[in-house]
Amino acid sequence: MRVLLVDDSALSRMMIRSLLSDKFPDCEIVEVGTGDEALALPASPPFDLITIDINMPGMDSFEAAKLLHEKYPASKMAVITANIQNSIRKKIQSLGIMFIAVIEKPVTEERMEKIIEAL
Amino acid sequence: MNNTVLTEMQKDALTEIFNIGMGRAAHSLSQMANDEITLTVPSLALASRKEACIVLSKTAGGRVCSVTQQLKGDFTADAILIFPEASSLSIVRLMVGDSYPGNLTEMEEEALTEIGNIILNACFGTLINMLGGEYHISLPTSKLGSCDDILELENKGADEIVMLLYIDFVLKHRTIYGHVAILLEGDSMPNFVKKIQEFLGTYN
DSSP states (O other), X not given: OEEEEEOSOHHHHHHHHHHHHHHOTTOEEEEESSHHHHHTSOSSSOOSEEEEOSSOSSSOHHHHHHHHHHHXXXXXXXXXXXXXXXXXXXXXXXXXXXXXXXXXXXXXXXXXXXXXXXX | OOOTTSOHHHHHHHHHHHHHHHHHHHHHHHXXXXXXXXXXXXXXXXXXXXXXXXXXXXXXXXXXEEEEEXXXXXXXXXXXXXXXXXXXXXXXXXXXXXTOOSOTGGGHHHHHHHHHHHHHHHHHHHHXXXXXXXXXXXXXXXXXXXXXXXTTHHHHOTTOEEEEEEEEEEETTTTEEEEEEEEEEGGGHHHHHHHHHHHHHTTO
């Protein structure tokens, strides 16, 4: 499995990486800190899973999610965010992307399970 | 200002924990206000108490309202919510509802304390849940004055080095803005850094 983690926090990436590696020891994880860095990655090979944070420096995260979905249409995408306001959830829904999960930070084993079950 | 006492990873961990706490606070606040809360990326600095005052008064202005709660345990930290004085009645209106028929000024202290309670407890709660340990959180106290008064510049010394972690937030449609800051005094820093390092160690 190939996973892309898009999050400006090294701590959050470390937590997600740790939980994913426990479940999938052979998975290949690519980490980036901004939407711009994610979009600069090659289109191939594609990712099986992309997790994206909302509220990152640089490119607007909603725009980044949309562009990443266009670039990797077969990838499953999940939002992992500290900003859990209803208005943010509505914006996420309005993107027209079928996210497999929208989960609240901090990432825990239980929350990560929602993503893993949907893979 | 310098941040030499913390590694990049420790700084990242601190700002992310604060970010998560403020995310929760913003969720509660947005439900109460029926408005979206815009948050900036948190900033972290080691600064003298005087420099911290300058940072916090930059956007809040001269006279500010504040609510402070203190966390005591493995380390001691103050969480401070700061609004410009001019916003205070808007905050009362937010808390009591637009149709409240009474005198808003009479409700000021209670409303500020309650909003502080919601926001500051979300920050401290997240910090405690993630770092672990036994802590006591004091009751919120509100104060009106300059940032110098709020940070007790006169009593505690302008040159004392403190760790300042802060975030700005804006309620989009109510033109309310403010800061939330966590301030640690010098004595508490080694224990605080130790807790952060222990937390990071669980992922290595």
